[in-house]
Amino acid sequence: MNTDHADPEELAALRAAFDVDDGGESALGWEAVHAFEAEHGIVLPEPYRTFVAEITDGSYSGPPDYGLLGLAELPHDRGDDEQDRDLSKPFPLTKMWLWEDDPRPSEELDPILEQVFGHGSIVLGTDGCGMDWHLIVTGPHRGHIWNITGEGADPFGAEFGLTTAEPGFAGWVRHWAANKPWYDAE
Template sequence: MNTETCAPSEAAALREIFASHPDAAPPAGWEAVRSFEAEHGIVLPEPYRSCVAEISDGLRAGPPDYGLLPLAQTPSDWGEGRAERLLAQPFPLTQAWQWEGGDEEDEGGEELSGEEFETRVEAVYDHGSLLLGTDGCGMYWHLITTGPQRGHVWLIDEFGAIPFGTRPGALVMPGTPGIAGWVAHWAEGRSWFADD
């Protein structure tokens, strides 16, 4: 997965998918993208960066279920009073982490104090990622902007965090990693969690 340049094949696939949806938003343009990047101290990963600038800045019909958010927006159910989103801070995970039931261990199984656990969960939600949208019920899709998982798409909810396009143990989220693979997976009508 190349997050530095937009492969022509990925751009073509994204153009085709967004062109087939009349509710696709117009592109934001390079000036808006560069302004957002300067404000947050990041460079968006490709091909998302080129998609937002040249193809489409959002889609009401999805992906995800409640639509692909325009750049810099959060879902209506994100909540007020949350910590500031720090897109330039590295995303803290490199593998799936299930924290369901309040197990106070990190993704590697190391014991965390209650405060360390809460701080770690907050960082998963708010550091190094851009919100792509929601499937409802607190299930948020994030594009990782900073850190070793840059360019990957993750699903983060009250139970944990899992990268799209991986097979971590019992958790299965098949597909091609990255935003182009994630959009194509949705456009093909495939399930997020099982082989079709």
């Protein structure tokens, strides 16, 4: 997974998976991507960066179940918490965490949860019921995809044990395009 340079083969696979043939009209363009990055103090990981600049900024065809959100969008069930998000601060997790089973008091957990939901990630979309897919844009897991729910969070990719998929945005999309269940590891 190379988060600094777009692989032409990955970009071709992304174009094919989303079947976007509008001459780039649904893409943001590089000027808008650079403006978003400057506003938030980040550089988006590749190949997602090139994807939103040149291919499309969101898609009803998915992934996930309710479609891929545009770069600056949040799922409708999230409300208006954009003001609490800080993409330039590192995403705090590096391994699965089921906070629903964490015995620590809420006074300890709440500040960490605020960071999980508000720091260092953009929301790619939702599978409904608060099950959101995030692309990590800052921190040790930059470029990885995480599934964050009301009960816990887990990273996506074979190296984490829950799926056979490659990590990162391209691996996540390829897994979806192959019509595989998200969690297909035995």
